[in-house]
Amino acid sequence: MYLKYKSTSLIIAVIIILDQFSKVFISNTLIMYETKTIINGFLKFTYITNDGVAFGFNPFSQQTLLFITSVFAILFVIKILFDSNKDPYLAQLGLIFIIGGAIGNLIDRFLTTFNLFNYSGVIDFINIGFNQHYFPFLFNLADSFISIGITFYIISFLMSKINYGK
Secondary structure, X not given: OOOOHHHHHHHHHHHHHHHHHHHHHHHHHOOOOOEEEEEOOOEEEEEEEEOOOHHHOOOOOOHHHHHHHHHHHHHHHHHHHHOOOOOOXXXXXXXXXXXXXHHHHHHHXXXXXXXXXXXXXXXXXXXXXXXXXXXXXXXXXXXXXXXXXXXXXXXHHHHHHHHHOO
16 A cells, blocks of 8 residues: 555545535634635525535435445445555545545534434535626535545546556
8 A cells, every 4th residue: 555554544634624624614703604714706605505516415214224325336336446455545545535525514414303402404605607696505624625535536546547458
């Protein structure tokens, strides 16, 4: 594994801390559904909660089942990371970003599932767009790290296929 376990843990911890800090900041700064323009015509913060997964979709009727499924998904990605010792650095970094982001959202899901601190779902707040045309779904830093991680992993996979063909 290119990345040592200590640096892997550090990167995951930093992602979780950034994600959780941003969510606490938003929940203490804005009231539910309030919008604050950050960069006019490009970036707004709107405080909402999401009790599902991507784009609010919840295939389960209970939060507990969603929480348990999320735990198993994270454990699966951790297993892939442990098995990736011969994979390129970019693939490993992608997996680390996915794990960090997934744990960040899992914390919110845990607080929601067990009704702690008045949580009603994963906190989302980032709203991006161009001029008056904004992406219809809000997201958070954890979602961003998951998306970046998936992108890194796909790029690494494609680069290995290109290099293998040479």
